[in-house]
Amino acid sequence: MSEEKKRLPYDDRPWTPPEHNVTAQLGLVKFKPDGTSHLSIKDKQVCGEICRRKFCTHTCPAQVYRWEEEEQSISIAFEGCLECGTCRGGGCPYDNIEMRYPRGGFGVQYRLG
Amino acid sequence: MTLPLGDRQPAKGRFDAIVVGGGPAGLSAACTLADGGSRVCVIERGDWPGSKNMMGGLIFAQPTSKVVPEFWKRGPVERPVTRRELWITTGDAAFKGAYESTDFGVEPYNAFTVFRSRFDKWLAGEARAKGAVILTETLVEDLLWDGERVAGVRTGRSEGDLEADVVIIAEGANSFLTEKAGLCQGAESGSLALAVKEVLALPKEKIEDRFSLEDGAGAAYEIIGEITDGIPGTGFIYTNKDTVSIGVGVILKDMVNRAGAAYNLLERFKAQPQVRRLIAGASPREYTAHLIPEGGYRGMPRLYGDGVLVAGDAASMVNAVFTEGANLALLSGRIAAQTVLRASEFGTFGCETLSYYGGLLEDSLIMKDLKQYKNVMPLLSSHLHFFGLYPEIASAAVKEFLTVDSLSKADKHKLIMKLVRSQRPSRKMIKDLYEAWRAIS
Numbered sequence: 001m002s003e004e005k006k007r008l009p010y011d012d013r014p015w016t017p018p019e020h021n022v023t024a025q026l027g028l029v030k031f032k033p034d035g036t037s038h039l040s041i042k043d044k045q046v047c048g049e050i051c052r053r054k055f056c057t058h059t060c061p062a063q064v065y066r067w068e069e070e071e072q073s074i075s076i077a078f079e080g081c082l083e084c085g086t087c088r089g090g091g092c093p094y095d096n097i098e099m100r101y102p103r104g105g106f107g108v109q110y111r112l113g
Numbered sequence: 114m115t116l117p118l119g120d121r122q123p124a125k126g127r128f129d130a131i132v133v134g135g136g137p138a139g140l141s142a143a144c145t146l147a148d149g150g151s152r153v154c155v156i157e158r159g160d161w162p163g164s165k166n167m168m169g170g171l172i173f174a175q176p177t178s179k180v181v182p183e184f185w186k187r188g189p190v191e192r193p194v195t196r197r198e199l200w201i202t203t204g205d206a207a208f209k210g211a212y213e214s215t216d217f218g219v220e221p222y223n224a225f226t227v228f229r230s231r232f233d234k235w236l237a238g239e240a241r242a243k244g245a246v247i248l249t250e251t252l253v254e255d256l257l258w259d260g261e262r263v264a265g266v267r268t269g270r271s272e273g274d275l276e277a278d279v280v281i282i283a284e285g286a287n288s289f290l291t292e293k294a295g296l297c298q299g300a301e302s303g304s305l306a307l308a309v310k311e312v313l314a315l316p317k318e319k320i321e322d323r324f325s326l327e328d329g330a331g332a333a334y335e336i337i338g339e340i341t342d343g344i345p346g347t348g349f350i351y352t353n354k355d356t357v358s359i360g361v362g363v364i365l366k367d368m369v370n371r372a373g374a375a376y377n378l379l380e381r382f383k384a385q386p387q388v389r390r391l392i393a394g395a396s397p398r399e400y401t402a403h404l405i406p407e408g409g410y411r412g413m414p415r416l417y418g419d420g421v422l423v424a425g426d427a428a429s430m431v432n433a434v435f436t437e438g439a440n441l442a443l444l445s446g447r448i449a450a451q452t453v454l455r456a457s458e459f460g461t462f463g464c465e466t467l468s469y470y471g472g473l474l475e476d477s478l479i480m481k482d483l484k485q486y487k488n489v490m491p492l493l494s495s496h497l498h499f500f501g502l503y504p505e506i507a508s509a510a511v512k513e514f515l516t517v518d519s520l521s522k523a524d525k526h527k528l529i530m531k532l533v534r535s536q537r538p539s540r541k542m543i544k545d546l547y548e549a550w551r552a553i554s
Binding site for chain 1: 158159160163164165166167168228229230231233249250251252268269270286287289305307309311312356365366368369370371372373374375376377380397398399400401402403404
């Protein structure tokens with residue numbers, strides 16, 4: 001691991017899947033997805049071995065991040081990203097998500113906002 | 114791949130001023146600069162200014178009309194807000210305070226509900242009409258430097274370097290460029306709030322019936338209490354022409370600590386009995402999410418450097434206590450532009466000349482208000498019971514008082530006092546009260 005990370009004291013319970021699914025809500029939003037992801041995980045070991053709760057799977061309001069039990073890794077549905085910055089601003093308490101904006105002209109397009 | 118330019122001018126070139134971000138701060142700066150005869154270019158990453166923007170929905174008439182006079186006659190506003198309510202909820206109950214004024218429904222108005230995506234698009238049109246160049250579908254990836262001085266921006270376009278005397282960063286809550294300019298060290302997550310919102314379609318007549326409104330008038334409700342599950346935050350409901358905006362904003366750090374999810378809180382909020390009947394039968398139109406920098410005065414980056422100024426959300430200019438943001442953004446953009454126009458007269462754009470921005474801000478209501486309330490957010494974050502326990506106690510006390518049964522009023526007083534004390538010791542409540550008073554006075 002690039003830098004030693006310790007489990008946070010409030011990371012005390014195992015991951016549970018989200019209670020509410022936002023798929024229907026995201027279906028109302030217009031997206032112009034780019035070909036490549038503007039989001040990435042910095043260090044997969046942090047997700048698999050340190051982070052117990054998989055915070056991003058709950059904190060991201062668009063449920064972009066999903067915990068894949070079989071692969072023991074986080075999958076990223078960047079196409080449905082609302083570009084709010086939660087994952088960068090503390091939504092991953094291990095600061096393990098690299099977030100950039102999509103290229104100009106791509107990404108979410110609010111009609112109302 | 115080449116992308117169409119938002120205006121006739123080429124991406125490559127030189128401007129007097131570059132504004133990064135087509136939101137209220139950036140577009141206000143552009144209007145003022147263009148009015149002052151400056152060659153200004155606004156760079157917006159979305160297809161149009163506003164397409165990436167979201168807010169609860171209130172803009173205040175007076176500060177906005179300083180940038181675009183009588184905007185309500187021409188711009189896409191939804192409803193003038195004539196009633197504001199504050200609710201405190203617990204369980205199935207709500208304690209409500211309301212203020213209503215028909216005065217707010219006529220010129221010069223107080224506040225309007227708007228949709229950012231439509232309003233900012235229109236505001237960009239105003240800026241363009243004044244002579245500003247609006248370059249859309251363009252992401253600013255980095256700053257250009259001339260020694261220690263910011264000398265322009267690097268965009269994602271091919272040959273996309275743009276030079277300018279000064280760059281105004283109005284990039285919003287995600288402070289990518291403010292960090293690159295060395296003006297802050299990443300947003301302090303303790304001061305960020307996450308807001309999620311749904312816009313729900315409801316016929317005009319139903320809105321006016323359910324919210325008890327005059328024809329065309331609007332309401333803005335803020336709701337605190339159990340709906341945020343003990344996390345510092347608020348719910349809100351704003352009426353638009355034929356839609357209702359409903360959302361929840363919570364302090365991100367506290368939500369993360371509790372492994373909470375904003376959309377769960379929104380669902381819970383929508384299910385609150387007093388809320389449920391307001392939105393019954395409404396059909397969802399859009400779901401949005403955005404960060405709000407609620408650090409206020411304490412969360413501010415350095416506001417200027419050599420060749421660079423920061424305005425609006427990027428500068429943490431949000432008064433979370435009064436849900437004001439867009440007005441402070443408009444005002445700060447305007448002040449930034451005035452600073453730049455003055456600097457043009459001197460012909461220097463160094464830190465020293467641009468420090469005028471700091472002085473003007475100090476004298477403006479932006480800094481006065483943000484300083485006044487600088488201790489409120491830290492207080493709320495360290496006193497989580499303000500959002501859980503106190504609404505609960507207040508609600509239980511009121512319920513007991515209003516329930517007519519066989520107890521005498523004197524016995525009820527005793528019962529209520531006992532109930533209150535059993536929840537939190539008196540000395541702690543007095544301390545809370547004192548700290549709350551200190552934080553706002």
